[in-house]
Amino acid sequence: MSFCGKCGASIPDGSKFCPKCGNPMVSQVNSPEPGVPNPGVTGEFPPVDPAPQPEPAPFNYNQYGSSGGSDYSGPSYEPGKKGSGKLVLILVIAIVAIVAVILILLFTTGILGGGRSGGSAYEKPVQKLMNAIEDQDAQLVVDVLPDEIVDLQLEYYEDEEELADDLASYIFSDFEDYDSIKVSYKVTDREQLDDDEIDDLIDDYSYNLDVDLDITDAYDLDLDVDFKADGEKESESLSLTVIKIDGSWYLDLFSL
Structure with a gap:
C-alpha cells in the first residue's frame, strides 16, 4: 500500500489520485510509516523554467524608407538630430524684416524725415527750399515751383x-x-488735403x-526750422503746402 506524499492518507495500489486530497500520484514510493510523507516525493509537478525569450531587436526608424518595401516616402527620422538652429535663423530673419518694414513706414510717413534728407517724396520741395537757403542757391528756389508757374x-x-x-x-x-x-528742419504735423480743398487750390x-x-x-x-x-x-515755425x-x-x- 502507498501513502499520499501530501496528506499522508493511505492509497490503494493502482490509484492515480489520493482519495482524500486528490493529489496526483506521480512516481510514488512506499513510505515507511503511515501519515509521513515519503522523502523526495512531493506529489506536485516540479517547476518548469520558462524558455528563454530573445532580446527585442531595436526599432529601425528608417525601416519605412527606401528598402522596407513600403510606399512611405517621408523624411527618415534620425534620433538626436534637432532643427532648433533653423528655427532660430527663421526667427531672426522675421524680426529683421519686421524692423525694416517699420522703418520704411516711419520714413514714408515723415515721422523720421527732416534735415537735408527728407524721408518722404512730398518733402522733396521742402528739402530743396532749405538747401537753397543754406547754399544761397537761387536756382533751387525756381526748381521748387511747378513748371506752369515758372513759364x-x-x-x-x-x-x-x-x-x-x-x-x-x-x-x-x-x-x-x-x-x-546751416539749416535743419523737422516736420511736426501734416494734413492731407481732401478733394474739395484740392479743388479750391486749383x-x-x-x-x-x-x-x-x-x-x-x-x-x-x-x-520746426x-x-x-x-x-x-x-x-522758427513755418507752415507750407506741397x-x-x-x-x-x-x-x-501761395504758401511761400
Missing part, C-alpha cells in the same frame, strides 16, 4: 536767371548778411494767375 512768370522776366534772383531776394532777405548758414491758381494746374494730391505741413548763421542760432502735379511734388506758391 507764366517768365513772361515778366528776361530769363529764368532773373526770375531766380528775384525770388531769392525775397526768400534770402533775412540771411543775406551772413557768410555761413481755383485759386485759375482765378489769380489764370493758369490751370492738374493737382492730384496735397499736404499742409507744419515745420533751426537756422544757424555765423554761430548764431534761431528757431502739391503733386504729374507725379512730382512742388511748393504751393
Whole structure:
C-alpha cells in the first residue's frame, strides 16, 4: 500500500489520485510509516523554467524608407538630430524684416524725415527750399515751383536767371548778411488735403494767375526750422503746402 506524499492518507495500489486530497500520484514510493510523507516525493509537478525569450531587436526608424518595401516616402527620422538652429535663423530673419518694414513706414510717413534728407517724396520741395537757403542757391528756389508757374512768370522776366534772383531776394532777405548758414528742419504735423480743398487750390491758381494746374494730391505741413548763421542760432515755425502735379511734388506758391 502507498501513502499520499501530501496528506499522508493511505492509497490503494493502482490509484492515480489520493482519495482524500486528490493529489496526483506521480512516481510514488512506499513510505515507511503511515501519515509521513515519503522523502523526495512531493506529489506536485516540479517547476518548469520558462524558455528563454530573445532580446527585442531595436526599432529601425528608417525601416519605412527606401528598402522596407513600403510606399512611405517621408523624411527618415534620425534620433538626436534637432532643427532648433533653423528655427532660430527663421526667427531672426522675421524680426529683421519686421524692423525694416517699420522703418520704411516711419520714413514714408515723415515721422523720421527732416534735415537735408527728407524721408518722404512730398518733402522733396521742402528739402530743396532749405538747401537753397543754406547754399544761397537761387536756382533751387525756381526748381521748387511747378513748371506752369515758372513759364507764366517768365513772361515778366528776361530769363529764368532773373526770375531766380528775384525770388531769392525775397526768400534770402533775412540771411543775406551772413557768410555761413546751416539749416535743419523737422516736420511736426501734416494734413492731407481732401478733394474739395484740392479743388479750391486749383481755383485759386485759375482765378489769380489764370493758369490751370492738374493737382492730384496735397499736404499742409507744419515745420520746426533751426537756422544757424555765423554761430548764431534761431528757431522758427513755418507752415507750407506741397502739391503733386504729374507725379512730382512742388511748393504751393501761395504758401511761400
